[in-house]
Amino acid sequence: MTKKILVTGGAGYIGSHTCIALHEAGYDIVVYDNLSNSSSEAINRVSRLIGQPIEFIEGDIRDAESLRQVFSAHKFFGVIHFAGLKAVGESVAKPLKYYDNNVSGTITLLEVMSEYDVKNLVFSSSATVYGDPETLPIDESSKRSCTNPYGQSKLTVEHILEDLAVSNTSWNLIPLRYFNPVGAHSSGQIGEDPNDIPNNLMPYISQVAVGKLAKLNIFGNDYPTVDGTGVRDFIHVTDLAQGHVAALNYLKDQSSSVGFLPINLGTGKGTSVVELVTAFSKVSGQDIPYQFTDRRAGDIASCYASADKAKSLLGWQAKLSINEMCQDSWRWQSMNPNGYKDKV
Ligand code: NAD
Ligand code: UD1
Secondary structure, eight states: OOOEEEEETTTSHHHHHHHHHHHHTTOEEEEEEOOTTSOHHHHHHHHHHHTSOOEEEEOOTTOHHHHHHHHHHOOOSEEEEOOOOOOHHHHHHOHHHHIIIIIIHHHHHHHHHHHTTOOEEEEEEEGGGGOSOSSSSBOTTSOOOOSSHHHHHHHHHHHHHHHHHHHOTTOEEEEEEEOEEEOOOTTSSSOOOOSSSOOSHHHHHHHHHTTSSSOEEEEOSOSSSSSSSOEEOEEEHHHHHHHHHHHHHHHHHOSSOOEEOOEEESOSOOEEHHHHHHHHHHHHTOOOOEEEEOOOTTOOSEEOBOOHHIIIIIOOOOOOOHHHHHHHHHHHHHHOTTGGGSOO
């Protein structure tokens, strides 16, 4: 059986780490990315880390002809589909851009997969599909609802995958619902490289620590949580990458189709914003000045996973601690204060 995988969005933050994990697990990879939110330098560095060139195609998932050329040239076992836009605020301002890229793009990809009879897909979904959860920890059968176009685009793709699995039982469709990915490869060579001022907590903290930003605004300290600040399930991107390998290994072992099979990737543990800031400050030895401000619109108090399904089905569980997440984020940020613009 072929062990070749198409990785859409493989030049991005999670994709680049997953390329390394796939290579180490013996998979052959082809990366397909339009570089709209990433740099070819990430591909260069992944190639260096794995000690061989990566097959990279610059292309857009909405371009069926370009995808057909890729599927004609390679016999794939399956696709890991990271390609998508992910900024919640931008999605509110530009919903059509998000639905076009994330939903139409996925439909085009699925159509071409179908043409070439490639029926195994691992899709980047998100804990955002659970909205404001009624109970914690969140398991895969929890109610789904979304309040912004980004989340809605993920939920819509999940619905499309569910319908597809019903329409034809030969599909194997695994949406992995990521909780809060943070951290970087332990080499410090690849990591998260936001284009602008970061929206997410960990890159913001790192940029304060390295002196690029003056202070962190903590959005709300009146939530019903351990210290009043938001609680999230932070997961090391290396653990997340291993979760994708586990999902593919699982699919390779199946003798019959799995249909639509959503799986959470989280640690099962919640950490508050202040707890994360404190841990980061300790491992980096840097002061992280912060102030409390109003809650951010759309934020929820607490969100953490039940990670039982991933453990029982895939034999996967997160291993790396909050300290390791902070250490690796700090190594990446301090070695590359300007991200991939810093040549190393
Ligand atoms: P990222 O922006 O670093 O990576 C996404 C990659 O997809 C980029 O390299 C971008 O250039 C590429 N891309 C975007 N649109 C494309 C298109 N039309 N055609 C080809 N390539 C395209 O983001 P990430 O953090 O690595 O996230 C990967 C996936 O995981 C995304 O789908 C995201 O929505 C999802 N996700 C991310 C998080 C998170 O916190 N990072 C959480 C949950 C889900
Ligand atoms: C956000 C998105 C979510 C997306 C995820 C990954 C929102 C409402 N949710 O999740 O849809 O899937 O990113 O891209 O945008 N915080 C601060 N100060 C900051 C930044 C964040 O206090 O400068 C707090 C937030 O209020 C929250 C926690 O840190 O309590 C985590 O925030 P963030 O990293 O943005 O992730 P989420 O909001 O969980």
